[in-house]
Amino acid sequence: MNAPWSLVVFVDILGSVLMLLVSWWCALYARQLIKNKPDDVFRNYIFLFTLAMLFFAVSRSFGHLVKQILLLNGMENIWAQVAPFSGAVNSATFIVIFALSLSFYRFQKVHSEIEHYKDNLEVMIKIRTEELENSKNTLENILNNSNPINITSIDFDLLQANKAYYSLWPNDRNNADIIKCYESRPGDHCHTDDCPLKHIIEGSEEVVQEVSKNLNGEIKSFIVTARPFHDVDGKLIGMVESFQDITERKRAEKAMQDSEERFRQIFESNPDPVILARLQDGTILDVNKAFENATGITRVSALGHNSEDLALWADQSQRESFRETLQTHGEVDNYEASFQVPGGPNRTALVSARILNLHDDSCILLVIRDITTEKEAERVLIEMDQMKSELITTAAHELNTPLSAIMGYTELLLSPEISRDLSKEQKLGFLHEIYDKGDALSHIIDNLLDIGRIDCGQPAALDLHEADFLEILSKTIAFFRLHDKEHTYTLDMPKEPVKSTLVIDRHRINQVLENLLSNAMKYSPKNTEIKLKSRLQQEGWEVRVMDQGIGMEQEQLDHIYDKFYRADSSDTSIGGLGLGMSIAKQIIESHNGEIRVESAIGEGTTVIFNLPFVTS
Numbered sequence: 001m002n003a004p005w006s007l008v009v010f011v012d013i014l015g016s017v018l019m020l021l022v023s024w025w026c027a028l029y030a031r032q033l034i035k036n037k038p039d040d041v042f043r044n045y046i047f048l049f050t051l052a053m054l055f056f057a058v059s060r061s062f063g064h065l066v067k068q069i070l071l072l073n074g075m076e077n078i079w080a081q082v083a084p085f086s087g088a089v090n091s092a093t094f095i096v097i098f099a100l101s102l103s104f105y106r107f108q109k110v111h112s113e114i115e116h117y118k119d120n121l122e123v124m125i126k127i128r129t130e131e132l133e134n135s136k137n138t139l140e141n142i143l144n145n146s147n148p149i150n151i152t153s154i155d156f157d158l159l160q161a162n163k164a165y166y167s168l169w170p171n172d173r174n175n176a177d178i179i180k181c182y183e184s185r186p187g188d189h190c191h192t193d194d195c196p197l198k199h200i201i202e203g204s205e206e207v208v209q210e211v212s213k214n215l216n217g218e219i220k221s222f223i224v225t226a227r228p229f230h231d232v233d234g235k236l237i238g239m240v241e242s243f244q245d246i247t248e249r250k251r252a253e254k255a256m257q258d259s260e261e262r263f264r265q266i267f268e269s270n271p272d273p274v275i276l277a278r279l280q281d282g283t284i285l286d287v288n289k290a291f292e293n294a295t296g297i298t299r300v301s302a303l304g305h306n307s308e309d310l311a312l313w314a315d316q317s318q319r320e321s322f323r324e325t326l327q328t329h330g331e332v333d334n335y336e337a338s339f340q341v342p343g344g345p346n347r348t349a350l351v352s353a354r355i356l357n358l359h360d361d362s363c364i365l366l367v368i369r370d371i372t373t374e375k376e377a378e379r380v381l382i383e384m385d386q387m388k389s390e391l392i393t394t395a396a397h398e399l400n401t402p403l404s405a406i407m408g409y410t411e412l413l414l415s416p417e418i419s420r421d422l423s424k425e426q427k428l429g430f431l432h433e434i435y436d437k438g439d440a441l442s443h444i445i446d447n448l449l450d451i452g453r454i455d456c457g458q459p460a461a462l463d464l465h466e467a468d469f470l471e472i473l474s475k476t477i478a479f480f481r482l483h484d485k486e487h488t489y490t491l492d493m494p495k496e497p498v499k500s501t502l503v504i505d506r507h508r509i510n511q512v513l514e515n516l517l518s519n520a521m522k523y524s525p526k527n528t529e530i531k532l533k534s535r536l537q538q539e540g541w542e543v544r545v546m547d548q549g550i551g552m553e554q555e556q557l558d559h560i561y562d563k564f565y566r567a568d569s570s571d572t573s574i575g576g577l578g579l580g581m582s583i584a585k586q587i588i589e590s591h592n593g594e595i596r597v598e599s600a601i602g603e604g605t606t607v608i609f610n611l612p613f614v615t616s
Contacts, residue, residue: 148243151229152181154201159238168215168243187211196226200239210246220247272369279355279362282306294370296342314338314346322351326364330355339368347372402437409434446511462505462590469509469541469611470500470534476513477532486526489517492533502541503614504591512584513545516607519581520547523605540593540612547606552599560597561585584609 143149143162150161158171158179169185181197182190189195189209196207207226212219223244231237267274273291277284287302297310313319318337326332334350341347350369355362409430412418419427470493477491513532520530528548535542552560561582581597588595588609599605 146242147245150181150184150241151238152197152241153238154197154236156180156182156197158184165243168213185213187213196224196241197239200226200228201236220245221250222246270367272367275364275366275368277306277364277366279364282308282364284310285363291368294341294347294368296344312339314340322353326353326355336371348375402441405437406434406441409437443511443514462508464503464505466501467504467506467509468500469502469504470498472506472509473513473532473534473543476510476517479514480517480521480530484521487521487524488527488529490529490531492531494534494536498536499613500541501613502611504611505587508587508590509611512587512609513543515581515584516545519607520545520549520605523547524549537610540610542608542610545607546604548604551601551603551605552597553601557597557599 144164146162146164148162148165148168150165151159153159158181161171171179171184189211194209196209199207205228207224209224209226210221211224212221214220223246224241225244226239226241228236229238229240267276267286268288270288271290273294274288275284275291276286283304283306284302287297287299291302292298295310295312302310307313307319308316315338322332322335322337325335332351332353334352336348336350338346338348348371350371351366352369353364353366356365357363412422413427413430422430473491473493477489481489517530517532524530524547530548531544531546533544533546535544585595588611591611593609593611595607595609597605597607
């Protein structure tokens, strides 16, 4: 079946027109989409693709129209010449559309990915915005709960500050008003070369100052730290200041300084030697003035050394025992030890110690109390107690001997049976013996009374009168010659007439002479000489009592004037209370005289005393 040629041409023309209309509508719609969203690359591409399709449709339709018109008018030859060019245009258009189609698929995938990324990006932006908001709130909380902080411009304008800052220096102005830093918090550094902002402008990276502020009548101390503040381009636009309140620390430091000063004053003013040393090695960190005075070791010489270096401990075993006790108990009270003193005798002391923690270092604080004098006094008291015990025994013996003789002779005289057989001379001899023993008792009692007065600090009572001193010497030596036949007594005194009158207590001087001669008699072997020598001096008389006895050592001479001291207490055959020399010294010194003793073992003893012409 063959259709009419005119119908074919009509249908071809109608199809071309419809294709042109559809392509034109697509182009208008794509253009409208681009207007709605001009930044959408995919929509731009659709518009280009639509234009390409339109161009292809126009080209195709125009080619068909030309072909049909030429064929209808019998111009096949002309069409044969035009046809190759029309086919080339159509082919080129097809190739372009095909290339655009391939690219369209790729652009579609890219567009999908971009849209997906855009959707995710919006979510990410939202999340990031929330995170930034939270971070901002966190930073604001940190800022507002931290030390006072402010930002000051290079024009001294207060740009920003946190709550802690405004709690100290409130801003009473409107927030829109600019306030200067020196108006907000006036201080000593404002308008001076010490202004921290000036230092920052001059190039300092950090400025640290300690300042004091009067806040509501209370002085507060701060450490102010200033650092440069830059904009996003790195340009200096001001400074950031932070204020650290150190008021409590300053108070604590002041209290610590006061405490250290009190400790230093107590340390230095302590009358006892005080040592501060390191526990680990005993290195001396400090000593007080009393330590220097007691040891003769200067503070400079002691620092950095320990007690072993300074050779302070006389007994190293005591040192080790002391350290062991201290480390075990952490403290020591009244540890008795012996210490060496350069150039002097050893000293006895009580050491008390405590372990202290100073600047994270364990230290020892030692207080040393010198008890050498107390120990010596204790020793003397013990010796005195022993002497008194011996005194009681000796006194009982000394008193009992004459009393026994007195009682014995008295019983003989009172007994009728014995008394009638005694001659008058015998009775008189008994009475003389009774008198002599009574006189001996009187001397013993006088000595005891004298020593009692001396113990009470009372001087010997004197009954001063003028007396012939040489006569006293002569009578005393005559008395001993009469009563002691076992020794030879020699009196050596000037034979020419001399001034022999002295103002003295005759009885007391007799007591001195009798004590000295009695001692010479007791400690001298039989058939030896005891010499009493006197010499006239410019201001008075000198008397020497010399014997050829056993003599004394230096230690005995050092105690010769001690009460109850006897040179040879082990020899009980030698009588006496050990009071004679002490009493003699007291009596001679009460006469403004002097007394001394010279002696050596095996060379006898010489006692020398001087009496002035007038006793004041």
